[in-house]
Amino acid sequence: MDYFIELFCSGLSRGAIYALIALGYTMVYGIIGLINFAHGEIYMIGAFTSFIVATVLSILGFPLLAIVALSGVAAAIWASAYGFTIEKIAYKPLRHAPRLSPLISAIGMSIFLQNYVLLAQTSDFMPFPELIPEFEFMEPYAHVVGSSDLVILVTTTIVMLILTYVIKFTRIGKAMRATAQDRTMAMLVGINVNNIISATFIIGSALAAIGGLLIASHIGQINFYIGFIAGIKAFTAAVLGGIGSIPGAVLGSLILGLTESFATGYVSSDYEDVFAFSLLVLILLFKPSGLLGKAETQKV
Amino acid sequence: MFSFNDIKKGALISLWFIFLTFPLMVIKVDPIERIIHWRWSNAIMIGVGTFAVYLFMQFLKYRKEQQIQNRTVKDTEELSIIHRLIAEPKKRNILFASLMAIVLIFPHFVSTYQTNIMITALMYVVLGLGLNIVVGMAGLLDLGFVAFYAVGAYSYALLNHHFGLGFWVVLPIGGGLAAIAGILLGFPVLRLRGDYLAIVTLGFGEIIRLVLENWNEFSKGPSGISNIARPGFFGMEMSLEGSILYLYYIMVAFMIFTIFVVNRLQDSRMGRAWIALREDEIACQAMGIDKQKTKLAAFSLGAFWAGVVGVVFAAKTTFINPASFTFLESAIILSIVVLGGMGSIVGVIIGALVLILMPEYLRALSEYRMLAFGAILVAMMIFRPQGLIANVRRTYRSEKKNNPA
Numbered sequence: 001m002d003y004f005i006e007l008f009c010s011g012l013s014r015g016a017i018y019a020l021i022a023l024g025y026t027m028v029y030g031i032i033g034l035i036n037f038a039h040g041e042i043y044m045i046g047a048f049t050s051f052i053v054a055t056v057l058s059i060l061g062f063p064l065l066a067i068v069a070l071s072g073v074a075a076a077i078w079a080s081a082y083g084f085t086i087e088k089i090a091y092k093p094l095r096h097a098p099r100l101s102p103l104i105s106a107i108g109m110s111i112f113l114q115n116y117v118l119l120a121q122t123s124d125f126m127p128f129p130e131l132i133p134e135f136e137f138m139e140p141y142a143h144v145v146g147s148s149d150l151v152i153l154v155t156t157t158i159v160m161l162i163l164t165y166v167i168k169f170t171r172i173g174k175a176m177r178a179t180a181q182d183r184t185m186a187m188l189v190g191i192n193v194n195n196i197i198s199a200t201f202i203i204g205s206a207l208a209a210i211g212g213l214l215i216a217s218h219i220g221q222i223n224f225y226i227g228f229i230a231g232i233k234a235f236t237a238a239v240l241g242g243i244g245s246i247p248g249a250v251l252g253s254l255i256l257g258l259t260e261s262f263a264t265g266y267v268s269s270d271y272e273d274v275f276a277f278s279l280l281v282l283i284l285l286f287k288p289s290g291l292l293g294k295a296e297t298q299k300v
Numbered sequence: 301m302f303s304f305n306d307i308k309k310g311a312l313i314s315l316w317f318i319f320l321t322f323p324l325m326v327i328k329v330d331p332i333e334r335i336i337h338w339r340w341s342n343a344i345m346i347g348v349g350t351f352a353v354y355l356f357m358q359f360l361k362y363r364k365e366q367q368i369q370n371r372t373v374k375d376t377e378e379l380s381i382i383h384r385l386i387a388e389p390k391k392r393n394i395l396f397a398s399l400m401a402i403v404l405i406f407p408h409f410v411s412t413y414q415t416n417i418m419i420t421a422l423m424y425v426v427l428g429l430g431l432n433i434v435v436g437m438a439g440l441l442d443l444g445f446v447a448f449y450a451v452g453a454y455s456y457a458l459l460n461h462h463f464g465l466g467f468w469v470v471l472p473i474g475g476g477l478a479a480i481a482g483i484l485l486g487f488p489v490l491r492l493r494g495d496y497l498a499i500v501t502l503g504f505g506e507i508i509r510l511v512l513e514n515w516n517e518f519s520k521g522p523s524g525i526s527n528i529a530r531p532g533f534f535g536m537e538m539s540l541e542g543s544i545l546y547l548y549y550i551m552v553a554f555m556i557f558t559i560f561v562v563n564r565l566q567d568s569r570m571g572r573a574w575i576a577l578r579e580d581e582i583a584c585q586a587m588g589i590d591k592q593k594t595k596l597a598a599f600s601l602g603a604f605w606a607g608v609v610g611v612v613f614a615a616k617t618t619f620i621n622p623a624s625f626t627f628l629e630s631a632i633i634l635s636i637v638v639l640g641g642m643g644s645i646v647g648v649i650i651g652a653l654v655l656i657l658m659p660e661y662l663r664a665l666s667e668y669r670m671l672a673f674g675a676i677l678v679a680m681m682i683f684r685p686q687g688l689i690a691n692v693r694r695t696y697r698s699e700k701k702n703n704p705a
Contacts, residue, residue, distance in 0.1 A: 035495045048324060055329040056336055074323070081320050093682045100441055101681045103495055104638055107443070108677025111631055115671040120324045120342075127331050228627070232506070235499060270514040277503035284500055285488045 006145070007265040008258065013149040013218070015257020016156035020211030021234035022241070022249040023163065024083075024204030030180040030244040031200050032095070037106035038086055039208060040231015041113035042079050044224065046209025047128075047216040048117060050075035054129050068131050075209040082113075083205030084198055092194075110228075117224040124223065131217040148218045159210060160250065163203070167246065172199055180244070229273060236280040242293020251291060302358060310354040317350040318343050407548050412541050415548050417660050419616060422551040423609050425652040426558050428636040429645065430605025433562065435634065436643035436691070437571060438598035439578030440490075441498040443630055444505025447485075448478040448603035450512065450625040452610020457525040457620050458518075467531035471611050478607020482600040490595045505630060512622040524621025528614050547616055554612070558605060562645055565601075574598050575643075628670065635673045638680050641687020650689060 021043050028036045054071040062070070090109045094102040132148045167173040178186040179196045187193050215230070216222045233256065241252025256276060263275045283290065325346060328337040407415040427449065434442045452474035459465040459473065489500045512519045519525070530543045531550060565571045573594045576584040585591050614620050632655065640651025655676075659669045680687065 035499065045324070052323050052327050052329055055331045056327060059329070059334050059336060078320070078323060085316075085320060090678050090682070097681070097685065099495065100439065101685055103441060103498060104634070105678045105681040107631065107634070108674045108679075108681070110674070111628075111670060112674025112678065115668075115674060117324060119667065119671065120321070121328065129331065232499070232503065236503075239496070239499075271510065274507050274510050277507045280503050281488065281500055284492055284496060288492060288496065 003265070007261045009145040009149050011258035011261030012254065013152040013257070014261055015237075015254035016152050017211045017215045017218075017253075018230075018234050018237045018257055019250045019253035020156060020159065020207045020214075021230060022238040022253045023246065024208045025235050025238040026241070026243055026246060026249040027176075027200050027204050029238070030246075031176065031183075031197055032091070033099075034091060034102050035106065035235065036091075036201075036204075037103065037231070038090070038109040038113060039204065040227035040229075040234070041110050041117075042083050042086075042205045042227070043208040043212045043230055043234075044222075044227030045082050045113065045117065045212075046075040046079035046205070047212030047222050047226065048121065048224075049078045049209070050213040051126060051128055051216060051222055054131060058129055064131070064133065067129075071131070072210065072213055075213050076206040079205040079209030079212070080202040083201040086113075087198060087201045092197075110231075114224055114227065121224065125221045126223065128216045128220050128222055130220070131213075148214075152214050152218060155210070155214060159207065163207070163246075166203070172196070176200060233273075233276045236276050236283075239280060239290055240283050242290025244294075245290070245292045248290055248292035302355065306355070306358050310351050310358070313354055314347040314350040318347045321346050403552055407545055412544055415544055416616075417657065419544070419548050419551050421653055421656040422548075422555050423612060423616075424633065424636060424656045425555055425649050426551075426605055426609050427633050428640065428648040428652045429558050429562050430602045430609070431633050432637050432643065432645070432648045433565070433574075433605075434598050434602035435637050436641075436648070437566065437578065438574040438595060440595060440598060441495070442501045442599070442602065443498050443627070443634070444485075444501035444503070444508075445602070445606055445633055446625045446627070446629040447501075447505040447508040448481055448606035449610040449613070449629070450508055450622075451478040451481050451603075452607030453614040453620050453624070454512065454519060454525075454610075455607070456611040456614040457528050460529050460614075461525055461527075467529065467611070467615050471608060474611035475604045475608040478610065479600040479604040481607075482603030483596055486596045486599040490592060490599065502627065502630075505625075505627060509622050509625050512625070519622070522621060522623070524619060524623075526619040528618045528620070530618060531615050547612070551612060554608070559645060559649075566645070570594070570597060631677075632673060635676055639676055639688060641690045644687060644689050644691035647687050647689035647691065651687070 021039065024039050024042070025036060028034060028039070050071040053074040054067050057067045057070060086109055090105045091102050094105055132151045135147045135150070167176065175186070175191045175196050176199070178189070178191055179193055183193055186196075216226075234253070237253035237256045238249045239252070240256060241248030241250070243249075256279065259279060260272060260275055264272050322343065325342040326339050328339060329335070330337070406418065427445070431442065431445050434440050434445070455474040455477045456467070456470045459470050465473075485501070485504050489497055489504075492500065513522050515521070531547060573584070573589045576587070576589060577591065577594055581591060613624075617624075636651040636655050637648055638651075639647075639655060640649070641647030655673070659666045665672075
């Protein structure tokens with residue numbers, strides 16, 4: 001039973017991280033209908049930035065709490081800056097091009113960013129400083145749920161609540177939903193669509209960066225390639241929940257995290273990534289619109 | 301030419317990029333030795349580089365505007381030199397004959413090493429032409445193309461290892477198995493819209509690689525299969541150099557065969573159906589084209605070429621392991637098709653030669669190869685989506701007759 005609970009908890013925290021990344025996919029897809037292939041790379045850049053900032057600060061002798069806060073903020077700022085710039089360079093000129101063009105451009109951006117980090121930093125796995133301490137009050141439960149799992153779950157929940165508030169009740173959130181519904185109509189009622197698209201990229205990238213920071217300190221090492229697999233898995237989660245739907249992305253991520261956790265725990269850890277991909281193929285086969293997505297009807 | 305505002309904007313953009321690249325380009329930490337390297341020169345380089353690129357782009361824009369102002373109305377269509385050459389049968393034949401001559405005598409003037417590189421380049425030409433059927437003609441973005449390549453390579457390696465089957469026997473088998481894999485993958489996913497299809501094929505490519513890596517009993521895992529036989533010539537023994545030369549000619553013949561087939565396919569009923577499907581699915585179905593069947597045909601035909609080249613690859617290197625079949629390989633083949641021009645056969649050939657030969661001869665730049673591939677994909681989509689050598693659609697013109705009949 002303990003083993004089951006342990007797998008359950010690690011599955012939940014895994015799913016929570018996927019959710020942070022999947023939200024970026026789903027928000028961007030909802031607004032401009034593009035699979036932002038470079039999103040996994042944004043997550044990787046967020047993780048790398050927090051790694052660099054945290055290591056510099058710890059060498060300079062800052063206290064742990066300051067390191068966590070500053071590296072988190074730095075990761076979010078720089079990841080957003082990258083998201084913003086990528087949209088302006090690679091996607092904005094292609095807004096009226098055929099569907100395939102922005103997708104190829106996104107793939108190119110993803111390859112470019114991976115190799116940029118590889119050349120600017122290193123191809124080795126770098127040890128990530130331990131930012132999440134082992135809590136004392138967690139001691140009795142340490143054999144089933146780790147402190148970092150708890151931190152991940154709590155942080156993700158807080159971030160999700162803030163995001164829900166932003167989307168539901170603020171001016172910018174309303175403008176986002178309007179743009180997602182009908183871009184031309186949103187323009188007609190005076191929404192600056194370009195700014196809204198930029199804002200979507202910035203919010204999505206910041207979420208991914210927080211996910212990057214959390215998972216890097218959970219796993220304890222990073223390299224330039226982590227964004228690729230994480231990106232595909234988060235995309236799987238977004239499709240599972242129904243791409244374009246925000247609650248769907250969270251639900252899909254949790255299901256994917258739990259599936260992976262149980263499958264590696266009870267079946268085999270060699271095929272960890274195969275489970276996610278197979279799940280993706282199966283969903284697309286039987287319910288391409290996802291669990292909470294709307295079926296798209298094509299008008300002629 | 302450059303106004304003050306241009307300069308100011310350029311400076312601001314450079315500052316933005318210095319800020320953007322600051323943590324990754326300037327700081328480098330060594331967490332074990334606890335040392336921070338500050339590489340300020342990188343920041344200056346980024347700033348100056350961005351500024352120069354910005355000014356250059358403004359200059360191009362300025363020149364384009366000038367051209368538009370000066371342009372007199374032209375009636376004739378502008379075609380590239382290559383297209384004009386191909387359009388005239390006489391010139392075309394001379395061109396092809398001289399190219400063939402160069403290709404045939406090429407290995408006798410250069411070292412074995414050069415021939416080897418050329419074989420690789422030819423392999424990518426054929427791979428590019430295969431993917432061109434799927435992406436260029438049928439408009440299905442396939443990011444897992446390398447999976448079929450792997451199927452071909454592994455079918456030769458395994459059949460040779462376990463049953464001692466020779467190159468020529470496995471060549472069609474490898475292609476056939478890859479085509480079957482294409483159909484198996486195609487059935488479920490071809491109902492999907494373009495971007496979903498891209499991700500699923502990518503996932504499929506990764507699944508194949510992961511299975512090859514982990515299923516030790518079947519594929520010997522990450523350590524791969526070695527001692528694969530080179531292609532035989534009626535049981536004759538050949539030196540290493542001789543067999544490389546032999547492989548080169550096999551590859552040349554194979555490339556010509558591919559070009560011929562793809563060229564014929566393009567103008568066939570099937571090829572036209574692919575192009576129609578790419579342009580508008582619904583209209584195409586309304587005209588009575590079976591969407592499922594047409595897409596499956598494109599998918600399996602593309603996969604067939606990949607499988608056959610996979611067999612050649614296994615025979616060339618005599619050693620394969622799953623590390624040769626990563627997503628990057630798919631990305632390289634896609635770059636070839638996109639750079640050359642989607643749907644254009646001449647374009648794909650030139651794209652493959654440029655992308656494969658250039659890094660070989662510019663060794664100093666080979667580190668930046670993948671960086672450049674990524675940048676090429678983005679830049680091509682933005683500035684020249686039709687590729688270096690665009691595919692020219694067949695057009696018909698009614699000639700004005702002077703003498704009324």
